[in-house]
Amino acid sequence: MSAPTSLDGLAAKPAPAPAVSGTRLAVRRFLRNRLAVVGLGIVVFFVLFCFVGPLVYSTDQTHTLLQQVNQSPSGAHWLGTDAVGHDELGRLMYGGKVSLIVGLSAGVLATVIGTLWGAAAGYAGGWIDAVMMRVVDAGIAIPALFILLVVSAITTPDLTGLVLILGLISWLVPSRLVRAETLTLKNRDFVLTLRAIGGSHARAIIRHILPNSVSTVIVAATFQIADAILLVAYVSYLGLGVQPPSTDWGGMLSTGMTAAYSGYWWLIVPPGLAIILVVWAFNAIGDGLRDAFDVRGRA
Secondary structure, X not given: OOOOOOOOOOXXXXXXXXXXXXXXXXXXXXXXXXXXXXXXXXXXHXXXXXXXXXXXXXXXXOOOOHHHOOOOOOOOOOOOEOOXXXXXXXXXXXXXXXHHHHHHHHHHHHHHHHHHHHHHHHHHOHHHHHHHHHHHHHXXXXXXXXXXXXXXXXXXXXXXXXXXXXXXXXXXXXXXXXXXXXXXXXXXHHHHHHHHOOOXXXXXXXXXXXXXXXXXXXXXXXXXXXXHHHHHHHHHHOOOOOOOOOOOHHHHHHHHHOOHHHOOHHHOHHHHHHHHHHHHHHHHHHHXXXXXXXHHHOO
C-alpha cells in the first residue's frame, strides 16, 4: 500500500493582485497630494459661492443705493457696502462669477488652440515645425499684459471679447508642451503602424497623438486658467476690463483702492484674498495633476 501523498510542501500561491488602471492610479496619487486636494476644495467652494451663492444671498447689484454707502460690515451687510451702496458680499459673488467664467473659458480656449498648434507642428516636423515654432517664440517674447493693455486701449471688450483676446494670447505655452509630447509619440509603434497601413495624418493626430497627450493637456489647462484669472484681474485693476455695471474681482480691487486711505478695508481685502486663493488653488491643482500623471514617479 503506497504512502499517502503529502500536500504540506505544496504551498498555495497567492492570487495575483488585480491590475490598477492608470486613471485610478493617477487619482490616488493626486489625493495623496494634500496641497492639491486643498486647492480643489478651494475651487469647488468658490464655484458654489459665486454660482449658487446669489440664489441664497440675493442682493441688488444694479441700482445705486445712496442711503447705504460705505457701511462697515454688519448683520445687514456681512462684508459692508461699497461707494454706491452695493452689498460687498453680493458683489464678491457677482464679480467672482465673471472672473471664473472668463478665466475658465479663456483657459480652455487657449489650451485647445495650443494643443492643436503644437500637435500639428510636432507631427509635421521639418521646416513646417520650424516656422510654426518661430511664430510661438515671437509671441512668447511679447508680454501678454502689454498686448492686453494695447487692445483694451483701442477697444472696450465685452465678456466674449475678453475671453477671445485672452485665449488668443495665452495658447503659446501649451503649444510648446504638446509639441514636445508629440515629438515623442509620433515615433511610437502604434503611430508608425497606422501610417504603414495607409492611415491619414489627421487620424494619427486625432486618434493617437492627442489621446496619449491628455495628461499634458489637462495639466496645461489648469495653469492656463490660473493665468487667465490673473490677467483679467490685472487689466480690470487698471480699469480696462469688463465695464460697469459688470465687474470682476480685479475691478472690485481697483474701486476699493480709491477708498484705501479712508479705512474701508472691506472693499480691498475680500477681492484680493479671492484672487490670491483661486489662482493659488488652480496652480496647486496643476502641480498635483502633473505629479499624478508623471509615469516616472509611479515606481
